Amino acid sequence: MTTARSQExxxxxxxxxxxxxxxxxxxxxxxLAQISRLANLPRSSAHRILQRLVDLGWVERDGFQYGLGLRMFELGSQVVRRDRAHQAALPFLHALHRSTGLTAHLSVLVSADVLHxxxxxxRAETELAWCPGGRQSAVHSAAGRALLAQLDESAWPELTFPAAASSHGIRGLPQLRRDLDQVRERGGVAVDTQWCTAGITAVATAIGPAEAELGAAVSLSGPAGTMPVEKAVAAVRMAAMDIWYAASGVTRLRGRGPRPIILPPAVAAHG
Amino acid sequence: MTTARSQExxxxxxxxxxxxxxxxxxxxxxxLAQISRLANLPRSSAHRILQRLVDLGWVERDGFQYGLGLRMFELGSQVVRRDRAHQAALPFLHALHRSTGLTAHLSVLVSADVLHxxxxxxRAETELAWCPGGRQSAVHSAAGRALLAQLDESAWPELTFPAAASSHGIRGLPQLRRDLDQVRERGGVAVDTQWCTAGITAVATAIGPAEAELGAAVSLSGPAGTMPVEKAVAAVRMAAMDIWYAASGVTRLRGRGPRPIILPPAVAAHG
Incomplete structure (x- = not known):
């Protein structure tokens, strides 16, 4: 047993x-000084904890600097690997990218953000925010609004409305409500016209109905100037349906298992 | 300040x-019972810690089951994003995959394993061990032996010799030494002929010289039956050099920055 003292x-x-x-x-x-300040810990206490975390591989030390260690990466990687939506989505995300040449993302809502x-x-989405593990404002991101549009407003996380990358973007609740009405009218497809990143357009849709509680969206993004938006919309809608069938194990009328994504020739030719 | 008691x-x-x-x-x-047993913690203590970790998003609770949370994934993702070798390698790994159709990995040595x-x-490498965050035995994996071959034996981690996936593989130190001599004779290229996974062949080479302390290897893997080994070897060697130039910022004789990978037509045709 642990001692009474350590349990206090x-x-x-x-x-x-x-x-x-x-x-x-x-x-x-x-x-160490920066960590002590950011974590609001006395320097001596931060140093003692750091030393132990370095021993355990959770933190790495390089001279006078510290960073998160590979153990953290290793454990963190297992979180998505065991995720049902991720497992089902992976082959379809690859197929989406191969056939469109655009960048495919799988994303979830985490408080006021989407997490990729x-x-x-x-291709062009080189910002850290677009990387796996990166976050973007839910109200500006296509994936975020595709997921919000599925939920009753009472189920929304507390949202924030930061400045968008371009001069437009969603500035408040009334505008968000109008945008989400449009998303629902388009059958659940949300569009980000350079709101997250200047020069990048993205289209997204949620995977499966809200009741399925997968809580994930699939999106395609590319350079605003040349992005074939309508074709990308068709491709993400088809991929979302394929992923949903694969994740839910529902038998499809035309046979068991997901069928390969067949894109219109113009989209395939873009790849 | 923290109390004296909590510091004990x-x-x-x-x-x-x-x-x-x-x-x-x-x-x-x-x-909870499984966690208590695996972590060797009293059930009450495990429960208290879990509750707090759930509050913080490090652990997720689903009914009577627990799993690592998205916060863990998010922080873990940052570890590779700030890695110098990873940043430099990413575009070249994409190019390798695009031009060969094979699967490209970036891997490092972590004790007796490689960590991807x-x-x-x-394509065929669907096992979790081949995923980012997955581990494989360093002595069986191509990436592992490519990295070991660069190091003086005194700098090796403590190695283990588990059973290989096929009937061959490295069974002990004398055999490893002979294999690494061959790796060095091939200019640093190591080959895994179905030792990690039945049906999968991989070729790897270290990025940059050992003194550069990047400690990372690039590899290509594919189905054992159809893998164009010699061409994959040429492609990983060229990619390793390109990544090394990009990571080190060394000016190349033929001009600044990495040049595009130009693969022999036969490899490109395979994609």
Whole structure:
């Protein structure tokens, strides 16, 4: 058994470890002084915790700087690998990218953001926010609005309305409601016209109905100037349906298992 | 300041949190009883820590089962995103996959294993061990032996010799030494002929010289029956050189920056 003494403050200690690890969020390399400040921990306490985390491989030390360690990457990778939507989506994301030449993402809502679980292909979306593990504002991102449009407003997370990358974007709740009406009219397809990143257009739709509780969206993005929007819309809608069938194990009328995605020739030729 | 009492056992508490999180390694979903046993923690203590980790998003609860949470994925993703070798390698891994149709990996040595940081493409390598965040035995994997061949034996991690997937594979130190001599004779190229996974052949080479301390290898893998080994060897060698130039920022004789990979027509035709 653990001692009574060590049981008295487990929550405080867990919080200290968590806030220390979270201080690296957006800061790949930090000094002890920076960690102490960001995690709001006394320097001596931060140093003791860091030393132990370095021993365990959770944190790496490089001279006077610290960063998250490979153990963190290894464990974190298992989170998406066991995700039902991710497992079902992976072959279809590859097919989407291969046939369109555009970048395919699988994303989920996390509080006021979308979090990208997977990205296949990369052409122009080089910003960290578009990488797996990256976040974007839910109200600006196509994936975010595709997921919000499926939910009753009472089920929404608390949303924020940061400035968009371009001069447009969603500036408040009334505008969001109007946009989501359009998303629903388009059968669940949301469009991001350079709101997340200047020069990048994205289209997205949710995978399966809200009741399925997969909570994931599939999207395609590409350079705003040349993105074949209508064809990308058709491709993500078909992929979302294929992924949903694969994830739910529902028998399709035309036979068992997902059928290969057949894109209109013009989309395939774009790849 | 933290209280004197809470400072008395920080190491023990960090270790408890770490061993609890690590109990999910290879076990996507666990019950409280399983976690308590795997992490060697009293049930009450495991339950208290879990509750707090659920609050923080590090662990997710689904009925009576627990799994690692998205916060873990999000932080873990940042580890490879800030990695110098990974940043430099990404466009070249995509190019390798595009031009050969084979699966490209970026991998590092972690104790007796290779850990895959990135995978582009997936054809036959569907096992979890080949995924980003997956591990394979260093002595059987092509990437592992390509990295070991660069190091003085005194710098090797402690190696293990598990059974290979096929009837061959490396069975002990004398055989490993003979194999690494061959790797060095081939200019640093290691080959895995179905030792990690039956039906999968892989070729790998280290990126840059050992002194560069990038510690990463690039590899190509594909179905054993149809893998164009010699052409894959030429492609990984060229990619390793391109990535090394990109990562080191060295000016190339023929001009600044990495040049595009030009594959022999036969390899390109295979894609």
């Amino acid at each position: 403050t487990p929550t405080a200690m867990i919080d200290r470890v968590a806030s220390l690890l979270q201080s690296f969020d957006g800061h790949p390399r930090l000094t 679980l997977e990205r296949i292909g990369t | 056992t920080p190491t023990a508490m960090i270790d408890r949190v770490a061993s609890l999180l690590q109990s999910f390694d290879g076990h996507p979903r666990l019950t 940081l990135e995978r582009i493409g997936t």
